[in-house]
Amino acid sequence: MPTRPRAHGAGAPLLRFDAAERALHWSVALLVLVLIGTGLLLYIPAAAAVVGHRLLVEDVHVLAGVLLPVPLVAALSGGGAPQLRADLRRLDRVRREEWRWLRSLGRTGRDRLGKFNPGQKLNAAVLSGALGALFLSGLALATSAALPLPWRIGATFVHDVMAAVVVVLVAGHVAMALAHPESLRSMIRGRISRGWAAVHAPRWLAEEEAAQRRESDSSPARHEHAAPGCAGDVPTPGPG
Amino acid sequence: MPTPDSSVDRVEPEDAGGGARVGRRVVLSMLGLGVVGTLFGAGVQSGLARGLAAAEGRASHGLAGLIPGSDRFRIYTVTGGFPEVSDEDYRLSVTGMVRHPLTLTLEELRALPPTSLTHTFQCVTGWQVPDVHWRGVRLGDLLDLAEPTSGATALHFTSYDGLYTESLTLEQARTRDILVAYDMLGAPVTREHGGPVRLYVAPMYGYKSAKWLKGIQVVDRVEPGFWEQNGYPVNAWIGSTSGLGGIL
Numbered sequence: 001m002p003t004r005p006r007a008h009g010a011g012a013p014l015l016r017f018d019a020a021e022r023a024l025h026w027s028v029a030l031l032v033l034v035l036i037g038t039g040l041l042l043y044i045p046a047a048a049a050v051v052g053h054r055l056l057v058e059d060v061h062v063l064a065g066v067l068l069p070v071p072l073v074a075a076l077s078g079g080g081a082p083q084l085r086a087d088l089r090r091l092d093r094v095r096r097e098e099w100r101w102l103r104s105l106g107r108t109g110r111d112r113l114g115k116f117n118p119g120q121k122l123n124a125a126v127l128s129g130a131l132g133a134l135f136l137s138g139l140a141l142a143t144s145a146a147l148p149l150p151w152r153i154g155a156t157f158v159h160d161v162m163a164a165v166v167v168v169l170v171a172g173h174v175a176m177a178l179a180h181p182e183s184l185r186s187m188i189r190g191r192i193s194r195g196w197a198a199v200h201a202p203r204w205l206a207e208e209e210a211a212q213r214r215e216s217d218s219s220p221a222r223h224e225h226a227a228p229g230c231a232g233d234v235p236t237p238g239p240g
Numbered sequence: 241m242p243t244p245d246s247s248v249d250r251v252e253p254e255d256a257g258g259g260a261r262v263g264r265r266v267v268l269s270m271l272g273l274g275v276v277g278t279l280f281g282a283g284v285q286s287g288l289a290r291g292l293a294a295a296e297g298r299a300s301h302g303l304a305g306l307i308p309g310s311d312r313f314r315i316y317t318v319t320g321g322f323p324e325v326s327d328e329d330y331r332l333s334v335t336g337m338v339r340h341p342l343t344l345t346l347e348e349l350r351a352l353p354p355t356s357l358t359h360t361f362q363c364v365t366g367w368q369v370p371d372v373h374w375r376g377v378r379l380g381d382l383l384d385l386a387e388p389t390s391g392a393t394a395l396h397f398t399s400y401d402g403l404y405t406e407s408l409t410l411e412q413a414r415t416r417d418i419l420v421a422y423d424m425l426g427a428p429v430t431r432e433h434g435g436p437v438r439l440y441v442a443p444m445y446g447y448k449s450a451k452w453l454k455g456i457q458v459v460d461r462v463e464p465g466f467w468e469q470n471g472y473p474v475n476a477w478i479g480s481t482s483g484l485g486g487i488l
Contacts, residue, residue, distance in 0.1 A: 042314070043306070043314065044306065045313065045314065045315035045432060048315040048316065048317050048321075048322075048432070049315070049317075049321055049322055049432060050321070051320065052317040052318070052319055052320040052321050052322075053317075053318065053319065053320055054316050054317060054318050055318055055466075055470060086253075086255040087255070089255040089256075090254050090255045091263050092261050092262070092263035092264055093254070093258060093259035093260065093261060093262070093263070094259050094260055094262040094263070095258055095259035096259070098259070114254040115254060121262065121263060122262070122266070124263065125262065125263040125264075125266035125267055126266055126270065128263075128267050129266055129267040129268075129269065129270025129271060130270055132267065132270065132271045132274065133270050133271055133273065133274025133275075133277075134274075136271065136274050136275060136278070137274055137277075137278055140278055141365055141366065144364065144471045144472050144473075144482060145364050145445070145472060145473050145476075145480070145481050145482035146481060146482055147481065148481060149362075149366070149478070149479050149481070150282040151278055151279060151282075151366075152364070152365060152366030153281070153282035153285060153366040153367075153368070154277055154278040154279060154280065154281035154282045154285070154366070155277075155278040155281075155366055156285075156365055156366035156367050157277060157281045157282070157284070157285040157308070157309055157366075158273075158274050158277035158278050158281055160308035160309065161277075161308045161309065162270075162274065163308070164308045203254065204254070207253050207254065211253075
């Protein structure tokens with residue numbers, strides 16, 4: 001698969017997502033899938049005829065929604081998860097050259113891409129914003145008739161529009177994952193080949209190699225960025 | 241082992257900064273949009289819904305109705321589907337504290353003096369369908385036939401689904417615009433909308449309008465209905481709020 005010179009992609013696989021990140025990803029994925037599934041049951045008239053049980057479906061939906069921020073808060077509380085924090089900082093920033101990559105629809109500037117390409121960064125931002133807006137409007141709706149009716153009408157409108165955004169983005173995300181099996185595997189097992197990084201995230205590969213070189217200079221005993229064996233040691237719930 | 245290459249050593253880690261904080265800006269903008277949309281989005285939604293309805297014909301039918309923002313019915317049922325009751329087998333009973341208990345067939349209901357009204361169907365959760373035309377028998381007219389006895393103060397409604405219940409005070413039940421409805425939008429009420437006969441309480445939130453109406457019991461006190469036992473207000477006048485006693 002790599003079109004790059006072999007030497008550049010040689011060596012032990014890189015840890016792309018550590019255990020904390022994968023646990024966060026799959027717990028949020030599970031909650032979002034439950035929310036989309038139950039949300040569609042509540043939204044599509046034909047589903048009522050088949051499944052019905054509105055109160056039960058509603059309770060599951062509200063419970064999953066209330067739990068939605070818990071994995072992120074748990075991962076970030078206590079000052080842990082350094083790699084997650086670093087990746088969030090990466091996702092946050094978009095450099096000028098990355099806009100050029102985006103405008104050319106990925107045809108130019110690939111050699112400057114970091115761990116996440118700007119498409120992934122925008123997807124992460126819009127998805128996070130939409131899920132946050134769904135959480136807030138969902139809280140407003142879950143208070144039954146406590147808020148003024150115009151607010152409830154507004155909250156329903158926001159909830160429907162943002163849900164449509166999430167469904168489209170999640171569908172696109174899953175399609176991209178299925179189209180890039182090595183990338184998908186790295187969200188299950190954690191590691192990804194240097195060959196993949198050389199093609200899709202060359203700047204990240206350079207960063208990692210520089211970090212490893214610094215590390216091996218200071219402590220010659222350790223070559224790996226992260227200890228081997230932590231890659232597959234966490235059960236990964238949710239679909240592969 | 242990495243090969244020595246002086247250029248990569250100068251690579252600035254991406255997470256150290258550089259570039260605009262686009263992610264944070266997008267997330268905060270969308271959260272702001274969510275809050276503003278909740279507080280002020282009702283007007284935008286109704287305008288959008290009118291546009292969609294004009295573009296697609298009747299918004300309550302077909303895939304066009306699934307577009308977010310369109311005014312369309314969301315179909316609720318608290319059991320596993322819609323109860324099956326044919327027009328021939330349908331019976332509406334009016335029992336309890338009445339001088340003349342009634343059991344009416346659909347044909348007998350249709351033979352009573354009809355009342356028509358057009359009203360916005362308003363769900364408590366914030367969706368609505370404007371200009372829905374209903375035809376049926378005024379609940380007050382049925383009560384006049386049954387003649388509640390002294391001491392009767394409330395009505396208890398049951399559904400053919402065997403689970404759903406609703407309530408009204410006798411005083412509320414005698415206000416205008418409350419129908420035992422058999423036609424909706426110019427055709428018999430469909431099963432998904434609660435046919436062959438449902439209650440339609442125009443001045444109150446949709447959950448008051450019990451679907452697949454089976455029985456009306458005249459009683460001496462209000463017994464909260466299905467959703468009311470789950471945190472929704474018993475006196476569900478459209479526009480009213482319940483205060484913070486909801487299901488959250």
